[in-house]
Amino acid sequence: MNDFIFHNPDKVxxxxxxxxxxxxxxxxxxxxxxxxxxGGSIKRSGLYDxxxxxxxxxxxxLFELSGVEPNPRHTTANKGAALCKQxxxxxxxxxxxxxxxxxxxxxxxxxxxxxxxxxxxVSSGVWVMDALPVVAxxxxxxxxxxxxxxxxxxxxxxxxxxxxxxxxLIPRAAFENPEFSFTLPPYQTACGAFDIFNHVLDNYxxxxxxxxxxxxxxxxxxxxxxxxxxxxxxxxxxxxxxxANLMWASSMALNAIxxxxxxxxCPCHCMEHELSAYYDITHGHGLAILTPRWLSYILNEDTAPxxxxxxxxxxGIKKSGNVADDAKKAIAAVSAFAFDTLGLEPSLSRLGIDxxxxxxxxxxxxxxxxIVGLRALNAEDVVNIYEMCL
Ligand code: NZQ
Ligand code: ZN
Numbered sequence: 001m002n003d004f005i006f007h008n009p010d011k012v013x014x015x016x017x018x019x020x021x022x023x024x025x026x027x028x029x030x031x032x033x034x035x036x037x038x039g040g041s042i043k044r045s046g047l048y049d050x051x052x053x054x055x056x057x058x059x060x061x062l063f064e065l066s067g068v069e070p071n072p073r074h075t076t077a078n079k080g081a082a083l084c085k086q087x088x089x090x091x092x093x094x095x096x097x098x099x100x101x102x103x104x105x106x107x108x109x110x111x112x113x114x115x116x117x118x119x120x121x122v123s124s125g126v127w128v129m130d131a132l133p134v135v136a137x138x139x140x141x142x143x144x145x146x147x148x149x150x151x152x153x154x155x156x157x158x159x160x161x162x163x164x165x166x167x168x169l170i171p172r173a174a175f176e177n178p179e180f181s182f183t184l185p186p187y188q189t190a191c192g193a194f195d196i197f198n199h200v201l202d203n204y205x206x207x208x209x210x211x212x213x214x215x216x217x218x219x220x221x222x223x224x225x226x227x228x229x230x231x232x233x234x235x236x237x238x239x240x241x242x243x244a245n246l247m248w249a250s251s252m253a254l255n256a257i258x259x260x261x262x263x264x265x266c267p268c269h270c271m272e273h274e275l276s277a278y279y280d281i282t283h284g285h286g287l288a289i290l291t292p293r294w295l296s297y298i299l300n301e302d303t304a305p306x307x308x309x310x311x312x313x314x315x316g317i318k319k320s321g322n323v324a325d326d327a328k329k330a331i332a333a334v335s336a337f338a339f340d341t342l343g344l345e346p347s348l349s350r351l352g353i354d355x356x357x358x359x360x361x362x363x364x365x366x367x368x369x370x371i372v373g374l375r376a377l378n379a380e381d382v383v384n385i386y387e388m389c390l
Contacts, residue, residue: 001212001261008255010147011173014248016240018175019050022093022137023058025173029133030090031060036080036104038068038096042139045183051095051137063087068096068103071154071161071276071283074119077106081116084108084132094136094171097188098143098283101136102151105169108132109151121164122153128166137175140184141246142192142284144199144254146174154277159357160364161277176251178243186234190342191284193230193246197223197337198287199253202266205306205374212261219258220313225249227314231341267373268294271382274361279353288338289348293388295331298375299324306374307331348389358386 013021026033033055042048055062065080083089084107094104108131110118121128138146145151149170154161184192200219225245233242252258271294272286295307304327311317311330315337320326339346348354362382371377377385 002263004260006256006260008147008170008257010171010255012147012176012251013173014176016177016179018177019054019137022051022054022135022175023060025135026055026060026091026093027058028172032063032088032090033060034063034065034080034084034087034089034092034107036065036068036092036094036096036100036107038066038070038100041183042095045139045180047095047137047139047180051093055093063089065103065107068100070097070099071280072099072103072106072152074106074117074122074153074155077103077110077118077153078116080104080107081110081113081118084111085116089132092132092134094134095139097138097140097192098145101134101138101145101171102143102153104134104136105131105145105151106153106164108134109164109166109169118153118164119155122155122162123160126166128164128168131166131168133172134169135173135175136171137180138247138250139180140188140192141181141243141250142188142195144196144250146171146176147251147255149256150254152273156277156280159277161273163273174251176247178240178247181243181247182238184237186237186343187282189230189233189237190344191282191288192250193226193233193284194288194291194338194342194344195284196246196250196253197226198268198284198291200258201291201310202268202373203258203262203264204310206262206265215258215260215262218252220310222249222252222258223310223314227337234342263372265373267371267377270365270371271385274365275348275353278357278361279351281351281353285344285351288342288344289346289351289389290385292331292335292338293385295334297381297385297388298373298377299327299331300375303327303374310334348386353390355387355390358383362386
């Protein structure tokens with residue numbers, strides 16, 4: 001087990017009756033609020049009206065940045081940053097899914113730069129230590145952005161989708177009412193669930209089970225929770241327990257608790273961000289297609305015990321004594337979860353993706369040093385995995 005520092009200052013208000021605390025959290029930073037939201041789901045659900053009335057009713061002045069895209073663009077974040085400077089915004093309120101919260105973080109960081117431009121920060125890989133405060137109201141259990149230090153911003157002109165991180169990007173407060181995700185369409189529910197599952201799996205077993213059992217057991221608990229409750233949320237979108245379990249799993253997967261004492265890796269995420277950058281696909285769907293192929297590709301004597309343990313602990317597969325066979329059964333269980341239970345299309349070609357950009361995507365994903373994870377990958381490996389997904 002490695003030494004570690006754990007610090008997550010995000011204050012989470014979880015449950016049905018927490019929104020009354022929103023004005024107090026915003027007023028800690030001032031009276032001028034920039035509300036950031038997406039393409040209109042919060043207007044259709046009534047959440048927009050609720051937020052407006054809470055904020056204005058408490059004497060705050062409200063400005064808006066609407067229309068944040070899934071896979072949020074740097075241009076949208078820049079627009080928000082310019083507005084922050086022009087109006088002297090004190091705090092940013094993101095109401096939506098991961099894209100909205102990510103865009104709000106991009107706005108928060110860019111607002112502190114001279115040119116109100118987030119892209120130089122993103123492309124330089126700087127760790128952001130100064131940003132406007134962000135408060136999040138979550139509507140989609142998926143990305144963990146409500147509790148983590150990251151945002152992922154896309155530049156469609158250059159086909160790049162890159163993470164920007166920093167202590168200053170952790171939301172100061174997050175409101176997680178599972179009811180806000182009742183209106184989520186089945187496809188987004190499925191993609192969000194697989195995203196949570198993969199956040200943990202990408203990072204699974206990296207410290208070895210003998211040395212760090214506590215984190216492994218917690219990782220498995222989060223994955224088991226997704227496997228158990230996602231199908232229930234799909235069948236019964238207004239099942240509070242299902243939505244609540246998924247929402248807290250979303251936060252737990254990336255709030256750094258599961259990184260303690262181990263190393264953070266994200267092999268499928270590195271490969272998926274290239275797919276979204278080139279083809280603007282839904283993040284969780286790209287992960288679902290990649291993950292079982294990645295597991296098959298990396299399966300060897302060294303990785304089989306980890307994959308076998310995944311099958312046993314997460315999918316309840318009884319050990320046969322043959323580790324390689326059991327690992328294959330575990331991979332089959334991951335496929336069945338993604339494509340049968342969640343109902344996601346199983347191949348890139350079904351999403352209209354062919355081999356054209358595989359080499360460029362693989363090289364960009366590897367960034368010169370390769371991809372770390374349960375097994376290290378180079379660009380050749382990544383091309384091979386993309387081809388297995390066709
Ligand atoms: O835009 P609106 O109208 O709000 O509709 C959204 C959008 O169309 C809709 N939606 C969200 N909540 C809803 C709802 N519709 C009805 N009812 C609700 N309650 O769902 C669609 C997708 O929303 P989006 O925010 O794009 O989904 P998600 O939460 O999965 O976020 C995906 C983005 O987050 C990034 C992804 O790469 C992607 O860009 N990620 C961010 C991470 C982070 N910050 O740490 C890590 C992740 O690995 C991920 O990369
Ligand atoms: Zn993800």
